[in-house]
Each structure stands twice: as structure tokens, then as C-alpha cells.
Amino acid sequence: MSQIAALTRAQKAAAILVAMGKPSASRLLKFFKQEELRALIEGARLLRTIPQSDLEKIVAEFEAEFTEGAGLLDSADKMDTILNESLSPEEVSALMGNEAPVVKQEGPPSVWPQLEKLEPVRLGVFLASEHPQTAAMVLSKLAPSASANVLLTLEKPVRSDIIKRLMTMTSVPDAAIRVVENQIRTRVLTDTGGKDISAGQARVASVLNELDKTQLDEFMKELEEFGTGDLDGVRARLFAFEDIELLTQKARTALFDGISTEIVTLALRGAPTGLAESILSAISQRSRRMVESELNSSAEGIPQDDINRARKTIATTAIRMASEGAFTLPFVQDAA
Template structure:
């Protein structure tokens, strides 16, 4: 007697469910009664290894009984219930060949555009408390620039683990993504909406950083006298070309390593001796000689606005590098002291 012939109907049903695999079998199990599930579990425990030939016999027997209608479905209503509970409205329409209007679900607004604009430090703090796989999913939903800014703030071991998981990430189920989106709404965006003023500080700082140094100092003095809150936080985001003298030597070397000699030369036109020396002492000897030679020829033919634009360009580079963690701005060091 073959294995298939010796098996009970319950064991055969259990064997078919096991062969179907977890995703498909789990969809069917919810239609069994409690006592039927118990019988299936007991039947599965008594199963032994079934070869391919016996499994095919069991499947063929099931197909024959299904075709004959061996009491598997009570009525058309039962079939409707199973279809409606198992398939989406779109799948039902496709199955029945009928174009049925489907009312669009109105869920909460997407979180990712808001996460894109979140302060990188706050986003990094949120991700640092999460599992690396969760953090990898969040960053994979962001633009490369926003994801990079957050990664640069994280500690190197955490950053490396997240990047590895991003590289090997497969398709994430929608239900998992939805759970993470709910957590972001509840913990990151809600907190940001009530307490985080960094976005406003960034906007104000970007405006103030466009001003000349003397005008910037005047505006900051007026804001302090008027009792504007969070002035220290605002100061930590400000930087002018003239503030280069307050950077550490290491920070100045890092800054001017990526700036062309032409731009440096233009920015140093009409600069004070102290500022000029602070810049020139941070670059190589050959580049220094070239810049000093250019400066020695005078600045009569150079427009004032060109000098201003060059200085603002270098200041913007310093702000960007500080945000990326290359060094700290002197205003940030003062506020932390």
C-alpha cells in the first residue's frame, strides 16, 4: 500500500496545505472552523516524508473531488463571501470581467515629503533609535541628498550597518511600510510640528547669510535687543567670509582644499591682512605664491559685486561642510561652550 492510500483525508488535506506554502495556505486557513483547524494540526504532526508520486496522487484526488463538488462549498453566497474577503475590489472586477467603480481610499497624507525637509540631525537621532533595517527603509524612500545628509550625522558603525542593509534590501511589504509611516507621523513629524524650530532657523539663517558682514551684525544686534528667542541656535547657523579667521587651522585647510585658486584670489581682493594671512596659511605654497602675485597687481579692474559673490560662495561652502560634519562653525562652538 502506498503512502497516499494509507493517509486519512485530514492528513491529505494537511499535506496539500504544506505543499502550497505559507503565503497561499494562510489565506485558506481562515475559512476553517476551530475543530477543523485542530484536526489539520494533528494530521500534520503525523505526516511523514511524502515522495513526489504520492503527493501528485493526493493532488489528483483533491482535484477530482473538487470537480465533482464534494461538499466543499455550501452555496453561491459562501463563494461570494470567500471572494470578497480574499480579493481586493480591483481583483474582483477583473475576475468577473466587470468594470466596477472603486471608491478611492483616503488615507493620511504621505510622510516622505515632510521627512525630506526634516533637520538632518533630528532625522538621524530618530533613525539611531530604530533597527538598522527600519532606518534603511526610511532612507531608501528619500532623495539621495536628504539620505546622505542624515547618514553623515550618524555614528560610523550605525551608518555602515544601515548602508549594508540598503544595498541588500528587497521589496518591502506595504503593511510593513505602513507601520513605519505611522511611527514617523507619531514620533518624528508630530514632535517636529510642536517643538522643532530648526526649519525656521534654517530659513532665517539662509537669508542672513546673504547679507554683508556689517549688515548681518546690525540685524543680529537688533534681534537680540527685541528679545527674539533661540538666538544662540540661530547664531550657530551663521557664517560670513570674514569669520574664516575664527576657524581652526584644520578646518581652514579642509575648506580651501576644494576651492579653486581663482575663487580664493577674487575673494581676497581688498581683504584685511589678518584675513588674507588666515586664508593663505591654509593652502599650499605654490598656490599661495600664485595668489599673492595676482593680489599684488591691484584690484582696480575687479568689480565689487564679483568680490562679494566670491566671498559668499566660499562661506556657503563652509556652511555646507559644517552641516556634513567636516568641522564646526565658530558660532556653533561658541553656543556649545
């Protein structure tokens, strides 16, 4: 009897799910009943390596279309990975026959997910005032992307010291972690009365972004002199046409990929040489030749309002793309 003939339907289904890969299989798993999932798990446990030719025959039996190249399958291990990434620990435990009730821990919610939602600048200010070892411990508890964003807000010597400590950090006693958590709750998460001020900061930034660069700088200076708090969160959302030079080359390329040459040409009328070059270097050679050719023609009769509108369009596009995660806007203090 062939290997395929000896397989149960649950084993065949498990093989196909593994071949599909985690994203597709994860979506399908949610449509199975618990007893069906349990059968799939048991089937995967008993499943051995399946050659590509046999897998194609199994797929044909289920009348599905799969691409070539699934290769050899380590079914049990991959099924474990799919289940663990698709279901909660409680669901996996229930499927495996663990009837022990889930004990809900009492006490305040974890501070780490809340910290990840804070503005990187705000958390950076707090960590800069702490011992580098404490800062390293805090960052080790956050998602890598959140930690990286916070590190970028710190001065280079502080940043380097924290990274060095992160590399050599060993396990931290639970008692020490609890002390730091309590400090964070008191000094970071409640220092604004427990209110989420990010929405207000976004509203202020949206108003200030309507100003030109000179007016914006003046306004921010006045706010600083007046002693307005929480300006770092506002600064992180500010962006003007003149700030394009502060973006990375990759960010500039992404920004101008969707902006027409007509708007670019109009925005570059009268722009400083350095700013113009940073923009021209981010577009294709063909587009650059077209823009430069237009710029060499007379600008007489072109209203300044049209130029300002073109620049505002580019700045607004940058802000929108940054909010969508395409790139990060530069902080004003980093640009200084």
C-alpha cells in the first residue's frame, strides 16, 4: 500500500494546510470546529515527510490548485507554528485537551503595551533622565520598532551607552522590574492626569502645518517662551516644504514617486539650491530633465500663491504618508 493510501483524511488536510503556508492556513483554521482542529493536530503529529510528487496527488484529491515547489514538509513542526500564531494560548490548550481553567492575574494592567503607544519623544525624555541601565531594561521590554523609535530621539552618547547595556544585559530580577513599572505608572503614564493628549497634539500640529516655515518657527518659539508643555509631541508631527532636506533619500524617493512633475516644477520655483537638489535627486533622470528644462524657462507671470500651494501639496503628502507608516518625519530638534 502506498504512503498516500495509508494517510487519513485529517493527515491529508494537515499536509495541505502546511503547504499553503502560515498566512493562508491561519485564515482557514478559524473556520474549523474544535473537534476538527483536534483531528488536524493529531493527524499532523503522525505525519511524516511527504515528497512533492505525493503532495501533488493529495492536492488533486481535494480539487485545489497549488503552485509548484512546496518541497518536503516537516508537517508536525509547521502545524505547531501555524496553530501557535493563529490561536491564543488558551485556545491551543483547550484543543490539546488541557482542561485546567485559566487563572486571571489580579493587579494593574501591564505598563509595556501602554508605553509602546506613547510618543517616542515623550518616552525618550523620561529615559534620558534615568540611569542607562534602567533605560536599557525598559527598552528591552518593548517591541523592537518602538525601542528603535525611542532611541532615535536620544542624544548619541546616551543612545550608545544604552545600546551597549542592552547587548550585555542578563535576566532582571522580578522585584527590580516591579519597581521600574511602578515608577513608570507614576511618572510617565499619569503625569498628564491619565489623559491621552496625542489627539490634542495632532490637532495643534494640523493647524501649525498650515503656516509657512517662517510663521511656524516664530509660533513655536513663542510657545516655548510662554512655557507651553508637551511640545515635543507637536514637533514630531510638524513638517514644512523646507524640511524635505531632512528626510532620508529613501523617504524622499517614496514621497516624490506619486507627485506629478508639474507640481514639483512649480514648487521648485525660487527654491534654494540645496533644497532643489535634494528633491531633484529623488526623482527619475527623465523627470529631472523635464523639471530642469521647465525651470530654465521664464517664471514671469507665475503667481506666488500657486507656488505656495504646490509646496503645501508636497508637505501635506509627506505628512499623510508618514501617518501611514511610509517613513518617519524628522524631529525639529534633530534638524537644528
